[in-house]
Amino acid sequence: MISITEWQKIGVGITGFGAFFILLGVLLYFDSVLLAFGNLLFLTGLTLIIGLRKTFSFFFQRHKFKGTSFFLGGVVVVLLRWPLLGMFLETYGFFSLFRGFFPVAFGFLVNAFNIPFLSELYRRFQGSSSMV
Template identity: 40%
Template structure:
């Protein structure tokens, strides 16, 4: 069981709300208001979960700088009502920043009761592994 402080619980809520608002903004044809609220909620959640100093360190690492710049430009474009272009650039930034977590996420989802057997199916597993960047030994 993971023990979270009260601040981290609020951070999980804000990050989840940001992700949900992000999806709703895309479904509602790139609504700039929903995407802006999603960005703000997501960033507040990240700050609350890992703290200010670790968040600033994460976004300012040299190997993450391209992703940080794309993420920031995407947020600025969304806030200035250029939501489609902001979404595309921000998505590239999110993939550059958080792409290394996808393999861990896939492994976690495979341990879930409903989705796990589907992701572990012999026809689906190679495709998911390739998309998420999961490294599989050749033997």
């Protein structure tokens, strides 16, 4: 079993609140205060989960420098109260940073239909294609 420290538990909560505030900021027409608060919480929570050294080594690798600069530049632009431009920059940086993770995630989603509970749920929703 994987042991999780108290700091990592706090980091998961802070990251969740950060994602919530980012979602709320987008839903409220790119409210710059909510987006800035969400970005700061998200980055703080990520640092608490994986540690300061691993966070720096992840973001500042040579082949990820372009994604890091766009992502962190987007955070700075949101903090300067240009939320729409900042979120576009962050989104491009996010996809550039996590480019190697997406095939793993899509592979998991394809194999998720082999999990007993999810496969039964998928079969139930697959049969109900009627809109009425």
